[in-house]
Amino acid sequence: MRISVVGNGYIGLATAVGLAGKGYKVVCIDNNSAKVDLINKGKAPIFESGLDDLVSLCVCKQKNLRASEDYRDIADTDITFLCVGTYLSSGGGTDFTQIAQAAEDIGKALAKKNGYHVVAVKSTIAPGTTEQVVIPIIEKASGKKVGTDIGVAVNPEFLEEGKVVQCFLNPYRIIIGEYDKRSGDTVEILYRDFSVPIIRTSLTTAEMIKYASNAFLAVKISFINELGNICKKLGVDVYDVANAMGYDPRIGRKYLNAGVGFGGSCLPKDLEMLIDSAQKAGYEPRLLESVRDVNRDQPLSMVAIAEGIIGGLQGKTIAVLGLAFKPHTDDVRDAPSLRVIASLLEKGASVRAYDPMAMDNARLVLSQSIMYCDSASQAVGGSDCVLILTEWDEFKKESLYNGKVVIDGRRVLDPQRARQICDYHGICW
Numbered sequence: 001m002r003i004s005v006v007g008n009g010y011i012g013l014a015t016a017v018g019l020a021g022k023g024y025k026v027v028c029i030d031n032n033s034a035k036v037d038l039i040n041k042g043k044a045p046i047f048e049s050g051l052d053d054l055v056s057l058c059v060c061k062q063k064n065l066r067a068s069e070d071y072r073d074i075a076d077t078d079i080t081f082l083c084v085g086t087y088l089s090s091g092g093g094t095d096f097t098q099i100a101q102a103a104e105d106i107g108k109a110l111a112k113k114n115g116y117h118v119v120a121v122k123s124t125i126a127p128g129t130t131e132q133v134v135i136p137i138i139e140k141a142s143g144k145k146v147g148t149d150i151g152v153a154v155n156p157e158f159l160e161e162g163k164v165v166q167c168f169l170n171p172y173r174i175i176i177g178e179y180d181k182r183s184g185d186t187v188e189i190l191y192r193d194f195s196v197p198i199i200r201t202s203l204t205t206a207e208m209i210k211y212a213s214n215a216f217l218a219v220k221i222s223f224i225n226e227l228g229n230i231c232k233k234l235g236v237d238v239y240d241v242a243n244a245m246g247y248d249p250r251i252g253r254k255y256l257n258a259g260v261g262f263g264g265s266c267l268p269k270d271l272e273m274l275i276d277s278a279q280k281a282g283y284e285p286r287l288l289e290s291v292r293d294v295n296r297d298q299p300l301s302m303v304a305i306a307e308g309i310i311g312g313l314q315g316k317t318i319a320v321l322g323l324a325f326k327p328h329t330d331d332v333r334d335a336p337s338l339r340v341i342a343s344l345l346e347k348g349a350s351v352r353a354y355d356p357m358a359m360d361n362a363r364l365v366l367s368q369s370i371m372y373c374d375s376a377s378q379a380v381g382g383s384d385c386v387l388i389l390t391e392w393d394e395f396k397k398e399s400l401y402n403g404k405v406v407i408d409g410r411r412v413l414d415p416q417r418a419r420q421i422c423d424y425h426g427i428c429w
């Protein structure tokens with residue numbers, strides 16, 4: 001089977017490289033010419049561990065991966081993965097612009113194709129979008145009927161940034177939502193040597209499984225953060241609680257690391273979109289709204305703790321260690337650091353920031369009035385208080401914090417040891 005992948009962000013590239021690595025012939029379609037050029041030179045257009053090597057292997061050595069700006073190339077393939085980004089509209093719902101445009105471009109390309117073709121949606125979209133938006137657009141643009149010449153599937157991805165290729169190749173399960181059996185069978189062939197459960201569902205169920213999975217992770221994080229906020233007041237270490245809870249397989253230990261909250265390109269956005277879907281369906285999702293609200297406030301509690309310890313922040317210098325929403329990525333989208341820094345500046349503090357990888361991306365979205373430092377020790381030096389917001393390994397070095405006021409938002413330091421060298425406080429322990 002020949003494969004085309006439309007949209008080459010994290011999901012698209014992982015899909016393209018993962019399937020090319022398995023020997024399939026893959027073409028990446030993207031209207032960003034810089035991205036296309038990079039891929040054709042054997043370079044990954046985004047930072048992801050292992051991705052550069054795999055792109056280079058598939059493009060330069062195996063020669064079964066290439067990129068193109070020409071949607072007509074889709075007609076030479078058998079299956080198209082739709083992987084364009086999805087965004088929040090100003091009203092909080094899904095902005096369909098990109099997905100609708102991609103569906104139309106795919107439809108136009110399929111108008112000239114002879115033979116059966118499957119479009120598999122990997123973009124995260126609200127339940128019902130494939131049936132109500134994607135299929136009608138493809139049918140109109142192609143002049144063909146889905147179910148006869150064209151098959152449609154929803155095949156969501158559960159990739160964690162920083163290890164997208166590993167996640168693609170080693171999923172916990174594979175979800176295939178299908179328009180009809182033929183569509184699902186065609187997608188399933190690609191995954192025949194993945195030894196994990198393959199779950200076949202309706203299109204809308206598959207869309208909901210993706211939202212539900214991310215929302216559940218968000219629930220766990222906001223739950224443990226709220227519990228942590230309570231524990232701190234009661235003098236209990238929430239990590240002792242989480243560790244003990246985690247032994248119960250019904251609960252599990254994962255995603256119970258209390259801290260400054262979840263960020264990134266998926267969890268916050270997907271939660272927001274699920275809330276919007278529920279409201280549009282006439283249901284007020286109070287639990288999900290609370291999960292969002294707890295997460296929105298959590299970063300600000302670091303600022304409040306700092307104020308409580310060093311007094312008003314006006315004129316104070318605060319070191320912020322960690323700008324990325326999690327380690328091993330340069331991504332700052334919806335990172336807790338953004339809210340923390342905005343609040344610090346609003347309260348009149350000066351900010352000295354450092355992140356081993358995310359400085360360039362941070363500069364694009366953060367105020368120019370903060371100082372960007374070249375190292376953690378430069379940021380910490382001369383500061384009145386240090387806030388740790390991302391659990392990078394280099395922030396574990398205790399000697400960095402000698403004599404400082406430190407507020408740890410990610411349990412980077414061991415509290416007992418840290419208390420011997422600095423004035424250490426956990427965000428919720």
Ligand code: UDX
Pocket residue numbers: 157158159160161162214217221254255256257258259260261262263264265266267325326
């Ligand atoms: C997430 C999902 O894990 C993935 O399945 C989906 O496809 C995309 O969204 P990702 O955005 O890469 O992946 O981040 P993830 O590793 O899940 O972490 C999300 C955020 O939650 C980070 O800010 C992280 O620091 C935070 N987090 C995670 C916690 O605060 N506590 C935890 O216990 C776990």
